[in-house]
Amino acid sequence: MNILVINAGSSSLKYQVFDMTTESVLARGKVERIGMETAMLTHEPTGRPELREVSEILDHTSAIRRVLRILIDPKEGVLRSIEEVHAAGHRVVHGGEAFSGSVKVDDKVKEEIKRLFDLAPLHNPGALTGILAVEANLPDIPQVVVFDTAFHQTMPPVAFRYPIPNVFYRKHGVRRYGFHGTSHQYVSDRAAELIGKPLEQMKMITCHIGNGGSVTAILDGKSFDTSMGMTPLEGLMMGTRSGDIDPAIVPFAMDKEDLSLNEVNSMLNKHSGLFAVSGGMGDMREIIEAAGEGDRNAKLAFDMYEYRLRKYIGAYAAAMNGIDTLVFTAGVGENSAYLRKAVCDKLTFLGIQLDDSANEARSRDDRRISSPDSRVEVWVIPTNEELMIARDTFREASKALTPQA
Numbered sequence: 001m002n003i004l005v006i007n008a009g010s011s012s013l014k015y016q017v018f019d020m021t022t023e024s025v026l027a028r029g030k031v032e033r034i035g036m037e038t039a040m041l042t043h044e045p046t047g048r049p050e051l052r053e054v055s056e057i058l059d060h061t062s063a064i065r066r067v068l069r070i071l072i073d074p075k076e077g078v079l080r081s082i083e084e085v086h087a088a089g090h091r092v093v094h095g096g097e098a099f100s101g102s103v104k105v106d107d108k109v110k111e112e113i114k115r116l117f118d119l120a121p122l123h124n125p126g127a128l129t130g131i132l133a134v135e136a137n138l139p140d141i142p143q144v145v146v147f148d149t150a151f152h153q154t155m156p157p158v159a160f161r162y163p164i165p166n167v168f169y170r171k172h173g174v175r176r177y178g179f180h181g182t183s184h185q186y187v188s189d190r191a192a193e194l195i196g197k198p199l200e201q202m203k204m205i206t207c208h209i210g211n212g213g214s215v216t217a218i219l220d221g222k223s224f225d226t227s228m229g230m231t232p233l234e235g236l237m238m239g240t241r242s243g244d245i246d247p248a249i250v251p252f253a254m255d256k257e258d259l260s261l262n263e264v265n266s267m268l269n270k271h272s273g274l275f276a277v278s279g280g281m282g283d284m285r286e287i288i289e290a291a292g293e294g295d296r297n298a299k300l301a302f303d304m305y306e307y308r309l310r311k312y313i314g315a316y317a318a319a320m321n322g323i324d325t326l327v328f329t330a331g332v333g334e335n336s337a338y339l340r341k342a343v344c345d346k347l348t349f350l351g352i353q354l355d356d357s358a359n360e361a362r363s364r365d366d367r368r369i370s371s372p373d374s375r376v377e378v379w380v381i382p383t384n385e386e387l388m389i390a391r392d393t394f395r396e397a398s399k400a401l402t403p404q405a
C-alpha cells in the first residue's frame with residue numbers, strides 16, 4: 001500500500017509518499033508560499049536530485065494537484081499513475097477530547113476538526129483544507145487523521161485542569177490538551193528501544209523544540225504532563241509565540257493599546273517569542289549567529305529561550321520525582337549543539353553530564369550525548385511524525401478495506 005502523508009500549514013504543505021510494504025519513503029517535498037504567485041515546490045524523489053520550481057499556486061487544492069502531478073511525472077515521479085496512491089494520512093493539530101487515537105475521515109470527523117478551529121487557529125484550518133483538497137483530487141481513497149493531542153489524552157486531571165471556574169471546562173472544554181504528541185510518542189518509544197528498557201519503567205522528559213516547541217513528562221509509559229495547553233501558545237518561548245506569560249497582560253494590553261481580541265491573539269501567536277525579543281528574528285540559527293556577533297537583543301532572546309526550557313525540565317523532574325532520560329528533538333533540538341549544551345550544563349544537579357564531543361558530532365542519527373557516568377541518559381532523536389502518520393494510516397485504512405465480521 002502506498003500512502004501519501006500530508007502536513008498542511010496555513011501557507012505551506014509538506015508531503016511524503018511511503019511504500020508500506022517496506023516502510024520506505026518514495027519521495028518527500030513541500031509547497032511553500034501557497035496563495036502567492038511565487039509559490040515554491042520542492043520535490044525530492046528518494047535517491048535522485050531535488051527539484052525546485054516556482055509557480056503560481058493559489059490554494060491548497062491546486063497545491064495537492066501539483067504534488068499529485070509531480071508524483072506521476074514520467075521523469076521526476078515515483079508512481080506510474082494516481083491510482084497508486086492508496087490512502088492519505090493527515091497531521092491534525094487539535095483533536096480536543098473527542099479523539100484519543102487516529103481515525104478514518106468521515107463527515108463527522110471533518111465537522112469536529114472545524115469545531116476546533118478556535119482552539120488551534122494557526123493549524124486546524126490548514127489541515128481541513130488539506131483533507132478537502134485530497135478529497136477533491138482523489139475522491140475514492142480512504143483518508144486518516146492523526147492528532148497532535150491524542151498521545152496526551154492520558155494526562156491526569158491534576159495536570160490537565162486549569163484553576164479557573166469549572167463552567168469553562170464543562171461548557172467550553174477549557175483544559176490542557178497538549179500538542180506534538182505524535183513526535184513525543186515517537187521519540188520516547190525510540191529512546192526506550194535504544195536504551196533497552198521498557199518505557200513503562202522510565203521517567204523521561206522529551207523536548208520537541210522546532211518552530212513551535214513543547215516539553216513532555218512521560219511517566220509509566222504515558223504522557224503525564226506537557227507544556228502546551230488548551231492551545232499551542234502555552235509553555236515554552238517559541239519562534240513567534242510568547243509561551244507562558246501573566247494572563248493579566250492580555251486585558252492590560254487590550255486596554256492600553258486598544259487592541260481587539262484578534263489583535264491580541266495575533267500579537268501573542270505571531271509577533272512574540274524569539275521574534276519579539278530579538279527585534280525581528282524568529283529563526284534560531286539567525287539568533288545564535290547574531291548573538292555570536294555581539295547583538296544584545298539576540299543574546300537576550302537566546303538566554304530567555306534556554307532559561308524557560310530549562311525551568312520546564314526542572315519542573316517535570318519534580319513532577320515525576322526524578323528523571324532518568326532526557327531527549328531532544330525537532331529543528332532546534334536535533335541541530336543545535338549550542339542550545340543543548342547551554343541547557344545541560346546547568347542541570348548537573350539532576351545528575352546530567354554531557355559528553356561534549358558526542359554533543360557536537362555532526363550526525364543525523366539517533367545518538368546518546370551524555371557521558372557514561374551521567375545519572376541521566378541524554379539523547380538526540382530525530383523525530384519522524386510522518387512515519388507515525390503513515391503507520392496509523394496504514395492500520396486504519398486496512399481496517400476500512402477488510403470490513404470486520
Ligand SMILES: Nc1ncnc2c1ncn2[C@@H]1O[C@H](COP(=O)(O)OP(=O)(O)O)[C@@H](O)[C@H]1O
Nearest residue numbers: 209210211212282283284285330331332335336
Ligand atoms: N543548526 C541549527 N541550529 C539552530 N537552530 C536550527 C538549526 N537548524 C534548524 N534550526 C531551527 O529549527 C527551527 C525549525 O524547526 P522545525 O522542527 O523544522 O519546525 P516546524 O516543523 O515547527 O516548522 C527553526 O527555528 C530553525 O532555525
Ligand SMILES: CC(=O)OP(=O)(O)O
Nearest residue numbers: 093179180211212232
Ligand atoms: C502544535 C504546533 O505548535 O505545531 P508546530 O510546531 O508545527 O507549529
Ligand SMILES: [Mg+2]
Nearest residue numbers: 210211212330
Ligand atoms: Mg514541526
